[in-house]
Amino acid sequence: MIDVRRVSRVYRPAADLEVHALRDVSLRIGRGELVAIMGSSGSGKSTLMHILGCLDAPTAGRYLLDGIDVADAHEDDLSDLRNRKIGFVFQAFNLVPRTSALSNVELPLAYAGVPRAERRRRAEAALGAVGMAKRLDHLPSELSGGQQQRVAVARAIVTDPALVLADEPTGNLDSHTTEEVLRIFDELHEQGRTIVLITHEDEVAAHAGRVIRLGDGQVLSDSAHPPVTATAGERAA
Ligand code: ADP
Ligand code: MG
Numbered sequence: 001m002i003d004v005r006r007v008s009r010v011y012r013p014a015a016d017l018e019v020h021a022l023r024d025v026s027l028r029i030g031r032g033e034l035v036a037i038m039g040s041s042g043s044g045k046s047t048l049m050h051i052l053g054c055l056d057a058p059t060a061g062r063y064l065l066d067g068i069d070v071a072d073a074h075e076d077d078l079s080d081l082r083n084r085k086i087g088f089v090f091q092a093f094n095l096v097p098r099t100s101a102l103s104n105v106e107l108p109l110a111y112a113g114v115p116r117a118e119r120r121r122r123a124e125a126a127l128g129a130v131g132m133a134k135r136l137d138h139l140p141s142e143l144s145g146g147q148q149q150r151v152a153v154a155r156a157i158v159t160d161p162a163l164v165l166a167d168e169p170t171g172n173l174d175s176h177t178t179e180e181v182l183r184i185f186d187e188l189h190e191q192g193r194t195i196v197l198i199t200h201e202d203e204v205a206a207h208a209g210r211v212i213r214l215g216d217g218q219v220l221s222d223s224a225h226p227p228v229t230a231t232a233g234e235r236a237a
Pocket of ligand 2: 045046047167
């Protein structure tokens with residue numbers, strides 16, 4: 001499903017400054033895998049997630065999503081692809097304030113042009129799936145952190161995406177709430193979705209069948225494959 005081929009991403013925050021956030025990263029993730037991506041702060045995790053989610057493009061290398069080279073797709077097709085195939089969950093929940101849980105979850109369906117009645121039905125079902133059926137009319141400010149993240153997960157899955165990308169989804173939650181949210185990811189995985197979970201918590205990574213470690217923009221190890229011992233220079237030689 002995910003095929004990253006020698007991808008690099010260089011940020012140029014100023015004319016005389018280059019930040020090599022990803023260096024020559026290659027990895028493949030199959031349909032239905034639950035993968036944890038780990039690495040210290042600044043190692044390139046979010047940059048990789050943005051590329052996997054078609055929110056950002058590589059500086060070099062190729063990214064194929066379901067066999068489609070993202071670089072060849074037009075922006076309209078890309079946003080359509082994002083809408084249909086990918087659900088995002090962020091550390092900071094990113095719910096729309098002063099807007100009910102139900103309306104927050106309906107939002108991606110509204111963008112996709114789904115009629116109102118069906119929008120409501122599907123949003124209610126998604127909120128039910130994360131145990132929030134009794135909080136439909138609550139505003140984000142009336143919900144705990146764990147409840148807000150459940151609403152965010154419902155919003156991510158309401159379009160029935162094949163791929164769910166989560167960037168430190170439990171980073172703002174206590175350990176009990178972390179467990180609850182992880183259980184939801186486990187269920188999504190059992191339903192056959194592909195899940196990529198960025199985390200720096202071992203407890204969270206333990207849920208994944210596969211752990212990819214990033215360091216300084218490179219893949220240091222991938223538990224699905226033998227550990228990489230050669231340096232990038234040696235591999236290229
Ligand atoms: P992580 O998510 O693992 O903490 P990031 O992917 O956010 O790492 O960042 C990787 C590197 O790229 C860091 O050195 C970071 O400072 C830099 N970086 C990230 N986003 C930008 C940006 N928009 N402009 C410039 N540098 C950035
Ligand atoms: Mg990050």
